[in-house]
Each structure stands twice: as structure tokens, then as C-alpha cells.
Amino acid sequence: MRPSLLGDLEIFRIIAAEGSFTRAAKRLGVTQSALSQTLKRLEEDIGIRLLARTTRSVSPTHAGARLLTKLSPALDELTNEIELLASLRDEPIGTVRVSAGKHAADTILWPALSSLIRQHPGIDVEVSVENDFVDLIAGRFDAGIRLGERLENDMVALPIGLQMRVAVVAAPSYLSQHGTPKQPSELSQHACISFRNRSGELSPWDFEKDGRSLTVKPGRGPIFNDSDLMVAAAAEGYGVAYILEDIVSRQIASGALVRVLEEWCEPFAGYYLYYPSRRQQTSAFTHFKNALRDVVSLS
DSSP states (O other), X not given: OOXXXXXXXXXXXXXXXXXXXXXXXXXXXXXXXXXXHHHHHHHHHHTSOOXXXXXXXXXXXXXXXXXXXXXXXXXXXXXXXXXXXXXXXXXXXXXXXXXXXHHHIIIIIHHHHHHHHHHOTTEXXXXXXXXXXXXXXXXXXXXXXXXXXXXXXXEEEEXXXXXXXXXXXXXXXXXXXXXXXSSGGGGGGSOXXXXXXXXXXXXXXXXXXXXXXXXXXXXXXXXXXXXXXXXXXXXXXXOEEEEEGGGSHHHHHHTSSEEEOGGGOOOBOOEEEEEETTSOOOHHHHHHHHHHHHHHHHO
């Protein structure tokens, strides 16, 4: 197909639609002679007459009408696609791959991504939910979301979450049977519901009060790697759980779980977005960061 054929077909369609070389020439801003030469070249290429001409009008031949039934939808679709691409030329495109723990993914990441995907359809997102720390370089991630104390020194870290607190909770039935711990050290004598990460480590039970920090070894009890199961076990009276307070806020409000040692659970820094300092940021990644900041500002 010669390069100018597509343009000639569009001119043929316009002449047929206007039913006149005069009106078509005026619409296109060219001379009637130029249109006649273009149509003649097109008919010679195809080898068949496309328009029947009279002194008063122009109308498609049978072959011309048949061609128009296929040509018009195809040209319209092509035009629409070109206009769409033109409208997106200033839109960010690309893929953003993010690693986050389940809590961060549910409370911060997904609200940001929901807005990002809706506003910028050219951005593709991929999320890996892992509660353990992830090597971004090895995993080919653009960024991760974790708590600040677990970040590596060669990472850029941006705070994206409000302060957080831990809640130590148990069911009323458990506390009535086993008593209420008054000091963190007493937890070693209680059944404690713990979290084990994929590397095999149990999450530490850290406490702080009036500038005094301590880590206690919880008593023996059920161990999970899922916060929902931890909450369910605590509500059933199987022990004391150490968990982020917003995960159990509904159960505390309903009385299904009772909070203990609250004075030992001081607020701490929330989540950080971290990413390699040497990696060049794409437009898609910049929009992703802005979406996270918007979510936090509305919290």
C-alpha cells in the first residue's frame, strides 16, 4: 500500500458524504482540481470507478458504496484512537511495583492505588503483600511500605502514615479466669497469641512508658502469621494478643476484647514509603507518591 492511500480514502469518503466536489473542496480547504486528481489516482489504484459524476451531483457507484460500508467505520475507529492517544500524551504511563505488609496494603496502599488507577489509566500497578522485609533490588520492586525501624540506610524513606499504637487485648472470659496482667513482665505467665513471620522469627513484644523501654518474652500460646486469626483466637479466649490497635478497635468497642497495659503502649512512628536512592523516578512513580500523600492528608 502506497503511503498516501489512507489519505486518498479519507478524501473519497468526504466527497461522497458531501455529494459535491465543490462542497468537499471548501470543507478541506483545497481546490476542486486537486480533489479530482486525488480521486482519479485512487480509482486507478483500485481499478474500479468509485463515484458517478453528473453536472449537478456526485454519488457512489455500487462498488464505491460497498467500499464505504467498510471504510467509514474503520476510519472512524482509527481517528478515535489517534485522538485518544493524543489526549494521553501528557498522562503518565508505566508500571509501579510495590511491596507492602498486609496492614499497610489494606489501610494506606489500596486507598491510594484505587484513586491512582481511576485517575491515570495509563499506569499499571503490581502489589506483592509480604509481611516480611523485602529486598527491593532483588525483587525488582520500585518501592516498599514498612515501619521505619526496619529500613536500610541506602534507601530514601518518606513518612506516609500517622502515628500508630499497639494494643494488648484479651477476651473478658480469659481475664476472668486467668487474671489481668498489671505489668508487661507478667505476660510470661499468660497464654500469649504471637505472630511468626516467614523467616521464622516471632514478632517482639515491645513496651514503653515514661521513657522506659523493655521487651518481654510472651508466654506460650497459639502462633499465627495472620492478624485475622490472631483476633479470632483472642476473642475465643485462647490468650492475650499483641497487635496494632486499629485492627482490634471494633472488638474493643463492642466489648469482645478488653485492652490491658494501655499505659505501656505509647505511640510510635507509622509507615514509610522507601525506595532505592539511586533509582531514577518515572512520571508514574511520582504520581504514585502523590497519591499516597493525598490519602495520608485525608486521614
